[in-house]
Amino acid sequence: MPVTMPSDPLNLYDLGPAALDAALAPVVSPLFRVKQIREWMHVRGVDSFDAMTNVPKELRAQLAQRFTLAFPQVVEVTEPANDGSRKVLSTLGDGSRIESVYMPMGERTSICLSSQAGCAVGCTFCVTGFFGAGRNLTPSEMLGQFFTIQHEHQVPSELLNVVFMGMGEPLLNFDHLMTTLDTLYPTIAPKRITVSTSGIIPGIEALAAYDRRPNLAISINAPDRKRREEIMPITTKYPLDELMAVLKRYPADKHREITIEYVLLAGFNDAPSDAVALARLIRGLDAKVNAIPFNADPNLPSWMKRPADAAIDRFVDTLVHSGVGVTVRRSKGRDIAAACGQLRGKEIATGRAARRGA
Numbered sequence: 001m002p003v004t005m006p007s008d009p010l011n012l013y014d015l016g017p018a019a020l021d022a023a024l025a026p027v028v029s030p031l032f033r034v035k036q037i038r039e040w041m042h043v044r045g046v047d048s049f050d051a052m053t054n055v056p057k058e059l060r061a062q063l064a065q066r067f068t069l070a071f072p073q074v075v076e077v078t079e080p081a082n083d084g085s086r087k088v089l090s091t092l093g094d095g096s097r098i099e100s101v102y103m104p105m106g107e108r109t110s111i112c113l114s115s116q117a118g119c120a121v122g123c124t125f126c127v128t129g130f131f132g133a134g135r136n137l138t139p140s141e142m143l144g145q146f147f148t149i150q151h152e153h154q155v156p157s158e159l160l161n162v163v164f165m166g167m168g169e170p171l172l173n174f175d176h177l178m179t180t181l182d183t184l185y186p187t188i189a190p191k192r193i194t195v196s197t198s199g200i201i202p203g204i205e206a207l208a209a210y211d212r213r214p215n216l217a218i219s220i221n222a223p224d225r226k227r228r229e230e231i232m233p234i235t236t237k238y239p240l241d242e243l244m245a246v247l248k249r250y251p252a253d254k255h256r257e258i259t260i261e262y263v264l265l266a267g268f269n270d271a272p273s274d275a276v277a278l279a280r281l282i283r284g285l286d287a288k289v290n291a292i293p294f295n296a297d298p299n300l301p302s303w304m305k306r307p308a309d310a311a312i313d314r315f316v317d318t319l320v321h322s323g324v325g326v327t328v329r330r331s332k333g334r335d336i337a338a339a340c341g342q343l344r345g346k347e348i349a350t351g352r353a354a355r356r357g358a
């Protein structure tokens with residue numbers, strides 16, 4: 001189980017709205033000052049008390065003595081890919097590295113966030129899984145990724161989508177995820193936030209009971225249990241048939257389908273017969289498929305290859321003919337999110353090589 005590092009002094013972004021008010025109460029009055037501080041944090045996402053220009057200087061100094069508003073520090077931003085996507089590599093207080101992704105999509109923009117500094121789930125097609133477990137990110141570390149990208153690109157919040165699809169399994173960091181969502185909701189509506197999971201059944205059930213649910217995406221990647229076990233060992237703990245039963249009970253929100261993510265691996269799960277089997281598997285669900293051609297990486301098994309465009313077309317056409325809505329990420333740039341963890345993986349591999357004197 002990943003361990004969360006304590007933060008000292010208290011980072012106010014680690015508190016949900018009610019806990020924030022309680023922490024400020026002994027220091028800040030009258031009430032409208034609390035509201036001002038909340039707005040500077042939750043709407044503008046500032047990372048210093050000095051930025052709160054309508055708050056008296058003495059109060060800002062008092063706050064800075066007791067609390068912090070620190071965000072992860074950006075260490076690298078990639079050049080824009082062919083569709084404008086950029087990966088952001090950041091370092092945390094304990095030296096862990098995480099990735100986030102900025103993805104412009106026409107008028108709208110998606111920001112992909114990491115929820116853990118590694119991942120114990122171990123999907124074999126994933127670089128983050130290859131490098132293994134890392135601790136849970138705190139709410140301030142998740143919110144910091146979001147606000148840093150929003151500030152850098154000056155995207156109006158009404159044009160933003162947020163996806164928890166970066167490094168880590170968000171439903172294994174459930175409490176911090178919920179605090180992060182509660183802080184984001186004044187700015188980003190639940191229907192514009194998506195949480196992507198490998199199929200952690202207790203987490204999905206907990207999310208189902210939550211009254212302000214974000215959108216749900218499930219990483220399925222194979223149309224049957226045997227093949228899913230091969231590439232997603234978590235299937236032995238949370239079997240595919242049980243997962244599908246839980247999804248079929250998941251509360252249906254109007255105009256909000258479940259997204260079925262399906263990484264396409266040449267010769268493994270990309271045949272038209274696999275598309276037919278996938279359509280059968282998800283029958284009865286209000287769901288659409290997001291087909292993601294595999295993004296190769298030197299750390300991943302060499303048999304894993306991206307299918308040819310013709311094979312992708314055949315797979316997608318078969319799904320469509322089976323009555324399933326499907327989107328496909330054709331752009332290499334957009335695959336950047338599916339391959340989250342590659343930039344950090346490259347850095348780790350380079351560091352290891354350097355230590356070996358390569």
Ligand code: SF4
Pocket residue numbers: 119120121122123126127128129130166167168169197198219
């Ligand atoms: S795909 Fe997601 S759940 Fe699977 S190992 Fe990678 S980060 Fe973890």
